[in-house]
Amino acid sequence: MHIVVIDSGHLAGEADFPMPDMDKCGWQQFVQLADTEVAERCWRSDVIVSVATPVTRPVIDRAFKLRLIIAAGDNTNHIDLAAARERGITVCNAPGLNPANAAHSQAICNQVINNVNAWLKNQPVNLVT
Numbered sequence: 001m002h003i004v005v006i007d008s009g010h011l012a013g014e015a016d017f018p019m020p021d022m023d024k025c026g027w028q029q030f031v032q033l034a035d036t037e038v039a040e041r042c043w044r045s046d047v048i049v050s051v052a053t054p055v056t057r058p059v060i061d062r063a064f065k066l067r068l069i070i071a072a073g074d075n076t077n078h079i080d081l082a083a084a085r086e087r088g089i090t091v092c093n094a095p096g097l098n099p100a101n102a103a104h105s106q107a108i109c110n111q112v113i114n115n116v117n118a119w120l121k122n123q124p125v126n127l128v129t
Contacts, residue, residue: 002026002065003047003116006033010051011072013102017109020116042066047119049112050078051099057083068092068124070115072108073099076128090119091128 001022008017009031019025033041035054039062042048046065048055051072060066060083069079071093084091094111097104111126118125 001047001120002045003028003049004042004045005029005049005072006038006041006055007031007051007053008072010053011099011105011108013105015105015109018113020113020120022120039063047116052078055079055084060084060087060089068116068119070094070112071128072112073097073104079128081128090124092119092124092126093128095126 003025008029033053038053039059042059043062044065045063047068048066049070049072055069055078057080060080066089069084069089069091071079074093074095074097076093079091081091092115094108097108099108115125
């Protein structure tokens with residue numbers, strides 16, 4: 001399982017993502033990627049986590065293993081939901097949490113990992129339709 005966080009720098013304050021409940025996990029975390037770098041960094045990812053950086057159709061099309069996209073916060077406007085739906089990719093978010101609010105940052109990190117753990121058990125939470 002390979003997880004990429006493409007823009008953790010958009011989380012206010014200081015927060016850390018806990019590790020998901022699995023034995024083997026590749027984890028890459030970038031403070032910020034240019035829109036032109038996202039597809040290159042995510043092409044072999046199973047999971048993409050994004051606070052605000054666009055996850056576009058070209059990114060989704062190139063990420064051949066992609067099965068889960070998580071919006072790290074309430075907003076999903078930066079994710080091409082139609083492209084994700086067409087590929088059968090699950091999209092989740094962290095409802096009610098604002099990444100610009102430092103008090104919410106750790107809760108967002110925890111919710112992202114809760115979403116991954118639930119998805120691994122075929123029990124996705126906070127699904128976006």
